Amino acid sequence: MDNAARTADYLSRRDSRLSALKTFLADSVPAKALSQLTFEIGCGHGHYLTAYAAAHPDAFCIGIDLLKDRIIRAGRKRDRAKLTNLLFLEAEAREFLDALPSLAALADIFILFSDPWPKRRHHKNRILQSDFLSALAAKTRPGARLCFRTDYAPYFSAAQATVASHSDWKVDASDSWPFELETVFQSRAASYQSLVARRASHLAT
Incomplete structure (x- = not known):
């Protein structure tokens, strides 16, 4: 397969994934929840977001991961907890945002x-x-948190x-971490560091 054909095949597959994601999200996210979504990128087996959704029943939470097995296991946690405000999806982050x-x-x-992709x-x-x-x-929207x-x-x-250095986000040293739960990776870490940033107010909504 030449480069043009590979590119065309990639774009076709991406368009198919985006179409499926758009349909799923339109059908699965309540309209009243659209303006205040909680989003985890790289949700793993769903420990953190399942606990978050249980503790915040008014929040609608969506977790994504690239590995299907992780999403299946996360979904089982959600179902055992009988949470209706939580979705887990197999998706790439940029494609999710586009969808x-x-x-x-x-x-x-x-x-x-x-x-962390440690190699330069x-x-x-x-x-x-x-x-x-x-x-x-x-x-x-302005004030949204990136944790x-x-x-x-x-x-x-x-x-x-x-x-x-990004004009759309402002690191706020006064912001505390919004929800503490020790994840599997955190339990294995000798130490860790946290950052909370707020979306700047200069952008149009």
């Missing part, structure tokens, strides 16, 4: 112990990049610098 209904807005975004040549794969922060900001936690100090420093 959100036009009226949707993220109120809280959690990124917990994401892959792999830094481009880290999720907290400037263009991704812009994409997140486009799906939020990031990692046990890899160099990644934290890089992420903190990226967020602090």
